Amino acid sequence: MIDALELVVLVAAAAVALFGVVTTMLNRPPGRPHRLVVGVFEALLVVQAVIAAARVFGGVQLPEQSTFLIYLLVSVCVMPIGLQFATAEPTRWGGTVIAVAAIGTGVAVWRLEGLWAAGGV
Amino acid sequence: MSEPRAPRATSSGAGRVLIAVYAIFALSATARAGVQIATRFSEAPVAYLLSGLAGVVYILATIGLAGSTPGHRRLAWGAVGFELAGVLIVGLVTVLDTGDFPDDTVWSVFGRGYGFIPLILPFVGLWWLRRTGARR
Numbered sequence: 379m380i381d382a383l384e385l386v387v388l389v390a391a392a393a394v395a396l397f398g399v400v401t402t403m404l405n406r407p408p409g410r411p412h413r414l415v416v417g418v419f420e421a422l423l424v425v426q427a428v429i430a431a432a433r434v435f436g437g438v439q440l441p442e443q444s445t446f447l448i449y450l451l452v453s454v455c456v457m458p459i460g461l462q463f464a465t466a467e468p469t470r471w472g473g474t475v476i477a478v479a480a481i482g483t484g485v486a487v488w489r490l491e492g493l494w495a496a497g498g499v
Numbered sequence: 500m501s502e503p504r505a506p507r508a509t510s511s512g513a514g515r516v517l518i519a520v521y522a523i524f525a526l527s528a529t530a531r532a533g534v535q536i537a538t539r540f541s542e543a544p545v546a547y548l549l550s551g552l553a554g555v556v557y558i559l560a561t562i563g564l565a566g567s568t569p570g571h572r573r574l575a576w577g578a579v580g581f582e583l584a585g586v587l588i589v590g591l592v593t594v595l596d597t598g599d600f601p602d603d604t605v606w607s608v609f610g611r612g613y614g615f616i617p618l619i620l621p622f623v624g625l626w627w628l629r630r631t632g633a634r635r
Contacts (some may be wrong), residue, residue: 446530
């Protein structure tokens with residue numbers, strides 16, 4: 379897709395996951411810092427999804443277009459749902475829930491890159 | 500040694516992490532199977548139906564673990580038990596003979612394509628159900 383942005387997104391996913399696990403270890407329930415961190419990460423994901431979707435609908439041909447678009451949708455949906463689920467019961471484990479969501483999102487982005495590369499763009 | 504106690508919620512504390520992992524597997528397995536069945540079902544019907552079945556099992560396990568009634572707990576036991584049997588049987592079959600199974604179901608080769616998490620997950624799920632269950 380866009381190599382630089384993809385790298386930033388993957389590093390951000392790893393950072394969010396680390397942040398979540400650390401807050402669990404420090405016994406901190408999810409709060410304002412978590413919402414802020416997830417918000418920044420989500421903003422990056424939305425930018426990436428908008429650019430990628432624009433290029434696909436703008437004529438870039440991919441071998442597995444529908445799969446690509448589903449992964450793209452998943453990549454922006456998981457973090458808000460994960461944050462909601464993490465904050466619904468404010469225990470220390472909320473941070474790890476956010477970490478799981480970030481890892482899942484990271485894997486989706488990784489797959490997106492593979493599907494994009496298969497298009498030879 | 501320990502006192503009798505009523506079952507605790509499976510959806511509280513660390514259980515929420517487990518539910519999050521199950522939810523992600525439910526989503527990814529179901530979505531993947533949906534695309535496979537919709538676009539190229541005839542290539543490998545058995546594998547794709549199996550992917551779909553695995554997705555449904557993960558959905559049922561997520562619902563069972565997230566709920567709080569005895570019925571939810573039974574559903575979770577059934578779904579996670581089925582998941583364990585599924586990953587072991589499909590894993591074994593695919594290790595012994597890759598002919599009939601392309602490598603793209605969640606349970607193929609004990610979940611190798613998914614970092615072997617599908618193999619570990621049912622053990623954690625059963626442990627959690629036992630740990631939160633009633634003690635007599």
